Each structure stands twice: as structure tokens, then as C-alpha cells.
Amino acid sequence: xxxxxxxxxxxxxxxxxxTARSSSGWVAGLLTMAFLILGAGFYFDLWGHxxxxxxxxxxxxxxxSTATARMSAADLVRTGGDTSGLDCYTCHEKNKVLKLxxxxxxxxxxxxxxxxxxxxxGRHNRNNNCYNCHDETxxxxxxxxxxxxxxxVESPALCGSCHGPTYRDWEAGVHGRTSGxxxxxxxxxxxxxxxxxxxxxSPPFPSRQPAPQPHLxxxxxxxxxx
Amino acid sequence: MPxxxxxxxxxxxxxxxxxxxxxxxxLASGVAALTASLAPLRELADYTSVERFMQxxxxxxxxxxxxxxxxxxxxxxxxxxxxxxxxKDYKPMDGAEFRYCLxxxxxxxxxxxxxxxxxxxxxxxxPEIQYIRVLKMPHGSLDMExxxxxxxxxxxxxxxxxxxxxxxxxxxNPPCVKVCPVKATWQEPDGITVIDYxxxxxxxxxxxxxxxxxxxxxxxxxSIPKDRLNPDMSYLGNRPRRQGVMEKCxxxxxxxxxxxYPACLEVCPAGARKFGNVLDPESEVSYILKNxxxxxxxxxxxxxxxRFFYYFDV
Numbered sequence: 001x002x003x004x005x006x007x008x009x010x011x012x013x014x015x016x017x018x019t020a021r022s023s024s025g026w027v028a029g030l031l032t033m034a035f036l037i038l039g040a041g042f043y044f045d046l047w048g049h050x051x052x053x054x055x056x057x058x059x060x061x062x063x064x065s066t067a068t069a070r071m072s073a074a075d076l077v078r079t080g081g082d083t084s085g086l087d088c089y090t091c092h093e094k095n096k097v098l099k100l101x102x103x104x105x106x107x108x109x110x111x112x113x114x115x116x117x118x119x120x121x122g123r124h125n126r127n128n129n130c131y132n133c134h135d136e137t138x139x140x141x142x143x144x145x146x147x148x149x150x151x152x153v154e155s156p157a158l159c160g161s162c163h164g165p166t167y168r169d170w171e172a173g174v175h176g177r178t179s180g181x182x183x184x185x186x187x188x189x190x191x192x193x194x195x196x197x198x199x200x201x202s203p204p205f206p207s208r209q210p211a212p213q214p215h216l217x218x219x220x221x222x223x224x225x226x
Numbered sequence: 227m228p229x230x231x232x233x234x235x236x237x238x239x240x241x242x243x244x245x246x247x248x249x250x251x252x253l254a255s256g257v258a259a260l261t262a263s264l265a266p267l268r269e270l271a272d273y274t275s276v277e278r279f280m281q282x283x284x285x286x287x288x289x290x291x292x293x294x295x296x297x298x299x300x301x302x303x304x305x306x307x308x309x310x311x312x313x314k315d316y317k318p319m320d321g322a323e324f325r326y327c328l329x330x331x332x333x334x335x336x337x338x339x340x341x342x343x344x345x346x347x348x349x350x351x352x353p354e355i356q357y358i359r360v361l362k363m364p365h366g367s368l369d370m371e372x373x374x375x376x377x378x379x380x381x382x383x384x385x386x387x388x389x390x391x392x393x394x395x396x397x398x399n400p401p402c403v404k405v406c407p408v409k410a411t412w413q414e415p416d417g418i419t420v421i422d423y424x425x426x427x428x429x430x431x432x433x434x435x436x437x438x439x440x441x442x443x444x445x446x447x448x449s450i451p452k453d454r455l456n457p458d459m460s461y462l463g464n465r466p467r468r469q470g471v472m473e474k475c476x477x478x479x480x481x482x483x484x485x486x487y488p489a490c491l492e493v494c495p496a497g498a499r500k501f502g503n504v505l506d507p508e509s510e511v512s513y514i515l516k517n518x519x520x521x522x523x524x525x526x527x528x529x530x531x532x533r534f535f536y537y538f539d540v
Contacts, residue, residue: 011249012241029252036259056352058451059341066342066492169539173510174518176497179487182509183319186485197497205496207381211337214375215354 056215063211068177072195074153086152088139097136100129120202133158133200159194170194275302283409284422284462292461295424299465306466307452315461316483318416324477324533325417325504325511326488327520328391331539332498335360335382335389339490339499343393346478346489347464348456350448357475358393358490359439368522393490394419394440394475395524395532402432402441411472417533418477420462428470437525438532441474477501511535 045051068075076083084090091113092098101109107125110117119128135141135149142150144161160167169175173189176197181187197205277298282291296313303311340358349355361373365386373390383389400419403411410425411432433441447469459465460480467473478488482501491499502509514520520537523530 011246011253025248025252029248029255032252032255032259036255036262039259039262056354058351058454059344063338064342064345064493069495172513174500174513175539177494178497178500178510179492181485182482182487182502183322183485192497197495205334207334207383208336208495209380210335210378210382211341213337213378214340214356214359 057212059212066179068192068196069206069208070196070199072153072193073155074193075196077153086140092139095137098139100131118199118202120204121200155195155200156193159200278424281424283425285412296461299459299461303455303459303466307450307455309452309455309457311455311457311459311465313459313461313465314480316463316480318414318418319483319485321505322503323415323417323505324396324482325502325515326396326477326534327500327511327514327518328534328536329496329498329500329539330388330390330536332496333360333389333391334496334498335362335377335384335387336495338493338495339391342489342493343475343478345454346456346481347476348448348450348459348466349442349473350444350446350450350467351454352449353446355442355444355448355473357440357442357473358391361390361392362387363390390536391490392438392440392524393534394477395438395530395534396475396477397530397532399529399531401435401437401528401530405431405435407431414462416483418479418482419474420476420479421472421474422462423465423467423471423473426471428472430472432472437528437530441472444469444471444473 043051071081073083073086075081076086101111103109105125108119108128108130110119121127130136131143132145133142135143138149140152142152142155142158144150144158146161148157148161150158156167156170160170166175173191176194177192178189180190182189194200199206275298277294281287281295287295292315296315300311300313303309303313337360340356340360343349343357344351344355347357349357359375361370361375362377362384363369363373365388368390377384396417396419398413398417400413403413403419406412407429408425408427410427411419411421413419428443430443433443444467448467450466455466456464458480460483463476463479478486478490482488488499488501491501500510500514502511504511504515506512514537515535518537519540520535522536523532524534524536526532
């Protein structure tokens, strides 16, 4: 092959070679097609629908919120929320001691004005007496068993008067939620109080919906793992 | 045998129109296949750049060189996500060695820590990369074979089960560091085992060596929605990773080296997670290790000596 024929000569040569062994051209062509189809298999399924990784929805931002389980009275006052529920004497009369009513089993009967309160503090009904914690002479105060009187927002000392070991842990920062700085020189630590997580009338920590489970990269048979 | 000299026979067997078209079609499809097979090379720029290729090892970089690298990372992140990040390299504090304590009595298995971690540390959302696995196990045993991590009931905790979140244990004797062939992962003086994502070659030896399933590999390019990107980044911590590198929990290095608590701790609604400096006798972790029924370092028989402790309330 002379130089001036260049690429044209090369193609002619290939064509001639292929024609000479007529089947090899077809074989090369078929193989190329087969590989292209196999390659397409990475992008499309048998019915021509594009293959995509399963779309994983973004997680609800509630699951990354650092809010506590509930709002304590102290938080409510601090954030300027609706504190009308803490103002006992808009409804109650001052200097009048309220008599508690009990049913046949000795459980305190919660009046319908306070039907949002579920009395479930501990296993014994003697724990579920309003005046264990509330001061019967001044409803806006709390009272401990040893006779101290505390404001509503000072509730940790009240809880601590019975729950000593837990209170000790809480004071050490070990029981309950913290946020902020572990290194106190660099910034403040933000403490939560007992009632930021526990409802004082029904203290067990409430159950909640869990955040989504991990998604598999390629779920078997399109079914999500459960 | 065909005549190889076309000048001898000007109308040789090869030159009919049909044969020409057939051969051209074969050649064209061959070229197309070759182009398609080389297509991944077009994304090469996403994998590396001359600057990154010439970059020195983290421990050998001068502060000026580090600043150049941080600027490059900020530029790359802005190019990819359209958000100008604040990228820094936080150094360990003097007199600080971290411990993590997790209260198994308190954990309710809500998985909030998993997702707060993803949000803080810019992990890939699709496919999902998560540093924390929460294991659900029946009461009365600590048998990993009975652990379930895909649980999804309407409400947790479920009766008869306890929940055990597992993440990087920041071992004092880390097997992952020993197996790394390129020294892309090492232990820092404050106890955090870190990864230099620019030095990692993606061999996944560390993933195989870790007994805690703590390390994750970026099989594909991580995808993070722009509005979920955390712009406070650190070199060894939460800057976006590339395809083909390892990543894992680093105790939120960008937070904890500034004195803050990790993200998983702050989001825990039950207060089950405690973190601090064990060299400070007043810290929460010192109190727990002294006073609580600290019952395991996970798989302590392996001798990895984790800096992550599980304990119970007594």
C-alpha cells in the first residue's frame, strides 16, 4: 500500500480482508452489537425503563431537632410562651383550701377543668395526691415533704427531695439532656430540667416514633427491608 | 488470498457500496462502544486535580500549605454545591482526651442520633451513609447474632427489648490504623482516630479490620442536597467526601475541638449520651466511669480498648 492512499487505502484493505473471510465481518459486527446491548443493560431494564437507584426520601427535620420531649414551665416563662396555665388564681379563689375528692379505691378524682392531667406518678395511689407537691395554701407554689416552699420554675429541687440519686446524677450533668460546651471555659453548658422531659403527673419517658431505618443500597425484589 | 496491491486491480472485491456501508457501520459502532467505555474518564476531574495530587500528607504540611489546601476545598465545595463553606483545620486541645459514655438504660432506640449525625457530618443521603447503627436486642442477652437494625415499629421503645447504638469506638489500640497501607488514618493526641480523605486510596482494609462495622466506603459520588449541606467544615471531619474513600465517626471533630458537644449527644431526647474530657475529674464522663455500673467496652476481649463505654443506671 502506497503512502498517498492513506486512510482510504487502509479501509479498502480492511474491507477486502473482511470480504475474503466473509464471516469474520459479521462476527465482529454481531459482537460489537452484543456488547452495546449488554452495556445498555446497565442503564435500562428489559422493558426499556431507565434503571435508577431507589430514591431515598430525605429525613423529616423533626428527627434532627434538638427540642426536648416537652416544655417545662421554666422554658415556657423563658421563651415568653403562653403562661396562663400557670396562673392559678384566675379561676381559683385565694385563701381557700381545696378539699380533694377520692374514689372508692382511694385514687384522687381529677376535676374536669384539669382533665389534661393524668395522675400516674409511681405505682401507689398515695403518690398521686395533689398536695404531695402542690401547696394547698398557695397553689402557685410547690412544697417538699420537709416543708420547703418552691416556685413552679424551681421544680428540680422538689423532684430531688424524693429522687435523691437521680438528682445527684442530674447535678453532675449525667442524668438528662445537656447541650452547648463540654469545655466550660469556651462556652456555657445548657441544662434541661426534670420537667423538660418528664411530665410531673405521669413521669415515665413517653414512647415515640423512631426515625427511618437504614435503606439498603439495592433492596432485594424492590421490597424495603423491615 | 486477496491481492494486497489495489493498483493491480482497481475494481477489487472490497469496493462495492454495500460492502463499504457494512464495514463503515461496524467501524462506527466499534468507535461508539470505545467512546462509551471511556466515558467515565470525563468525570476524572471530580476524582482528582493536579493540586490534590501534589498535596503532601496531613502531618507534613506547613500551615501555609494547609491554608492553600483549605482554600482549594472551599472552592471545590462551592463549585459542586453552590454554597461557600467555612473550612478549617482544628488541632487537638492540650490536656484533653475524649471518652464517650452511652446509657443503655436510657436509650429508647429512636435513631435521632443517626440522622443528626448525617446532617452534621455531610454524609451521602443517596446512597445512604450513616455512622451510627442502632441495634435492637432482646432483654437478657448481649448476643449480636440476635441484634436487629432494620426495626421499624410505630413507637419505640418496644417491650422486652433494649437498644444499643454502635459507632466508631475510637479505640486506644485501633486495628484499622494498623492495616492502612498508606497511613491515611491515624490516632490523634485527643484520642480521635481520623482519616485524611485526600490521602485515602480506598482499599477498604480498614473496613475489614474494624470489629465494630464503624467504617463506611463511598461506592458512588455522595449526594447531599444543597439546602442540607452543613457549611461549617473541617479538614479531618465533615467536609464532603469523594467517591472511593473511607469515612467514619470522628466524634464531630469540628464541634468537639471547639469545646462543643457532638451532634448525636445534643439531639438525644433521652439524655443517654455523655461525652467529655476524661482528664478533667469534674467532667461527666469521669463521674460516670467512677460512679456508674460501666459494664462494657464492646468486644473488649479483642483488646482494642475502646474509648466508648456502655453503662447502666444503678
